[in-house]
Amino acid sequence: MFNYFFKRIVFGLLTIWFLITATFFAMHMIPADPLGGDKALPAEIKQNLQQYYGLDKPLPQQYVIYLNKILHGDFGYSYTQQNRRVNDIIREHFPVSALLGVMALSFASLGGILLGAITAHFRHRWPDALVMAIVIASISVPSFVFAALAQLAILGLNDLLERPLLPVAGWGSFSHILVPSMILGLGTLAYITRMMRANLIDVMKSDFIRTAHAKGLSQARIFWRHQLRNALLPVVTILGPAVAAVTTGGFVVEQVFAIPGLGRYFVQAVAQLDYTVIMGTTVFYGSFLVLMVVLVDLLYGLIDPRIRLAGTDR
């Protein structure tokens, strides 16, 4: 058990290192200059700035300096926003993205489990067909389409009621989070629904469910105590990738709903070639994802006795 997690953590760190290196060199290979900008800077100022950011040094040296800084938890200063440290940007804006993400994931998991149970129960009948059609649409259509449609719907609804029921965009209260988090979680919800449906149907056919029927248990007891837990196990494994889907999806949804999350800064930074912000947010998100995947592994071990007890007994 301990060995297993140690290995996971070492591989996680290696992944992060690879991510840093790849992003660093890929970024410097872009044939553009972060100090180019719209207004041409006088040569002297440009030289000063290059010196200030260390851009005049050879690339391998820049890489070593950067790696060293990151090891000390310092992501450096932004190139485009004066006197703003990347650490501050993350500290201020990540909680917004995180809240949105947590809401989206809760919506996706609870909704997905519920819809999965409904479709499995009504399999091959119309409620199943209806939900599955919506599910396929939600997987195939990108979230910004739904985001725009949702904004239109909110506008229409507000017009109809002649008072603002929900805000169209912005940030600040629960009503601001509601619709964006649902849009953000939609793809994951669809994925979990499909998975739950398949798992539940699979479990229904298994021998131990027949045993449960032979014991004279009620349908409800069989569902809650025998079917659900066994069907949930595989769903837990996709929660790690689901976090990834929600965070990357968040970039777009934050943009559409004008939410001051970290994703917006990430997208902006790429457009402006703000080296330090791109690097900082990429490394931060990357590490966050690796952490989530390791956590999910741990959680899986806690739920499944076969993993939890492996190697501890006998």
Place this chain on the structure above:
Amino acid sequence: MINRAMQTNTVALSVSDFSVSLRAEGGDVKIVRDVSFTLEKGQTMALVGESGCGKTIAMLSLMGLIPDQQIASVSGEVLLQGAPMLGLTQDELRSLRGNRIAMIFQEAMTALNPTMTIGEQVAEPLIVHKKMKRADAMRRAEVLLSETGIDEPKRRLRQYPFEFSGGMLQRVLIAMALACEPAVIIADEPTTALDVTTQQQVLSLFKQLQTQHGTALLLITHDLGVVSHVADQVAVMYAGEIVEYGGIEEVFGNTAHPYTAALKASTPALQQRGQALTVLEGQPPTAGYVASGCAFANRCDRAMRICTQTQAPWINRVDGRANGKADGHALRCWQYHDANPQKETLT
């Protein structure tokens, strides 16, 4: 009157003219045909026959474990301790299952929920049927486990199925089936997946628990070795119907039906070392096949012309009379009819 009262006291399960048709593409298929038998309290009856002859379907549908949408029709009469079982609602059946009549399945390894402890699973019928408190049910489960020969039951209660061996899991299933002290336990090939020594242990356990609790056991099997070891009575099934029925000594000692004889002949024995095994040629008919005469006629080496035309009635083995009932030692084969059937048909 007195006779009848006594009968209902000692008969655990009585099945008469039990037929089951399942839905299939291209029309309904009659899988089980006019099955009749009585199972006395504390007795063991073996239901034997080749794979696919309808043994399991018969018992599953008797228990109400086949989904309604798969069943085309069920007819006949099934009495559990004198009370009818057919035509009950799902809720009524549910209160009988695991309570008055329990069932044990073949694959012990997969028959238990992998994510629940052994204790929870054994205690479950007690909580559901006997309305026991969890703690009481767990204490009872501990006793049941030790009764079925599981050491350190207290520790084992908290373990999961993957921590048990196949033989131990079969014992757990038996403990679970016994939990509510049912009148009847149906065991579907309970020893097929076990090695020979474990088989013997499990069978002895069945016998011992039966005498202890007075449970009637209906054993579905194709292993005649198992049958001779534990059964009091045997019903031989072929193509969805019982073809020979009687006490173990009568059916095995005085085998009459050519099918039973063929089954017996194909069981390997030590004395036959070095000889080729006897094989019953051909395949059993596909499910739902309706022969004009006896379903076994095309594989039978003693078949007569009448066998392919009309099916024999129930014939008493002792006097050769066709009394229409499966009593004592009886079979459905023209060979044993007192009037000579060959003459009847050869004119």
